[in-house]
Amino acid sequence: MMMRNRIVAVSYLNTIPFIYGIEHAGIDLYADLLLSPPRGCASLLRDGGAEIALIPVAAVPSIPDIRIVTPFCIGASCSVRTVVLAADSPLDRLDTIYLDSHSLTSVRLVRILASKLWGIRPEWKELKDFSALNAPQPRTGYLIIGDKVFDHEEKFRYRYDLADAWREMTGLPFAFAAWVARSGVDDRTVERLAEALDYGVRHIPEAIACYGYGDRSYAYDYLTRNIDFVFDEQKRRATALYWQEGRKIDPPINPG
Template sequence: MSVRLGRIGYLNVLPIYHPLETGILPMDCEVTSGPPAELNKLMDADKLDVSSCSSVEYARHADKYYLIPDIAIGSRGPVQSVLLLSRRPVEELDGRTILVSAQTHTSAALLRVLQAKLWNIKTVFTTGSATDVLGTGERPQAILCIGDEALNLRYHPDYPHRIDLGEAWRELTGLPFIFGVWIASRESWRQNREKVEEAARLLLAGKNWGTDNIGDVCVMASEESCLNYDEMCSYFDGLVYDLGPEEQEGMRAFYKSLVETGIIDEAPELVFLP
């Protein structure tokens, strides 16, 4: 059987999946694309074998998954595609409502951490599509948007205050922030170890191809985006695709913060595919 592979439907993973989806690297997988929150649900329901997923999904169900080594999606500062857009300075949002994208789990949790540990404010979250809400003429006090939507809305004239959550995390901790990881279902690995390990190797090969050919990826991506070539190169240059010692330290610091803010009960160990 083919491995059921989850793919985040955002621009930021294009360098990894482009060589797989175009046949540059032959792939025997059944690919399901969607936002992180949807892939989280599919993995939790055992409907995918290997997938990119939110860092929070691993934290909440670490006993069900193995981390795939050496591959992640994050930043060592500004990430550009995870943004808090506000009509007023962030310190003035205390007690107000923030519209949060329904597509994200990790970014919403990170925003809670930053509110508690960096800005000392408390807000109310409501869930919805920023693009849809803005299209009605409504203007929420603040919006947390991610992925391609964040890239499209980042210079919205009604939201002069723009907080990049990757940059804010770096300000708080000095560490990289890992928004997403690639995981394998432990049950799938037990049942079909060879195929799952082959999919993991393929993803790493895709990452290596993408980082080696990032200039070509920027050209392709800019042709179908609101970002021009230089902006696209700047975007990809700010992303982290590795899961080395410093990135793992950033994950552990995030999980510790989630415990301290009451979002999870216990910080998980980082357990990698055997």
């Protein structure tokens, strides 16, 4: 009997076009869909909990026996808006930066930018209690990703968009997450997945309405102006450069 594949994807607003396509394109992927924060997607794939996944690009080199599939990603060619370093002090006055560890890609990206673009050497700590975002500390930055940015972005005097900063440093767009599959996943399944994702990206208004974002005034602009879903050659170049720079970064998070 043929086993069903398991597909895991990110549980954020930026993924709902993909989710809509998988669930509504009318294409039988013979698969079950799971949702998780970015880092959880990589863990599920690594631990055998899924065969196909949308994972942070930082995790791709660390998982054996996978390949990037489909011409789709979660990327940005301009401001991404939902991956930001936020603070009440300017960059050159930051002593500490707390890291939202839900995405290893963003954690490594902010460290690359700190070293190569901004020239700062803060103490890095894990952001464990997100209530800290309601009362920002002086000389302290907070890496915030995902939907929580919409709720907290106006609370900070300074916001540094990481996609903008990467483009300033490299002249390239950025891909935060890519679709990957284990080597045992057949090509026909990959083709069907790409068809489903394409359907979803072409039906963004329907996805917004379907998943309860219809009353969010920012949703459509975000998905059509901030997020770029195409994993093109420039984003592939950016990903290779990011991996190269990431290898120079030590494990970033200190307990406490």
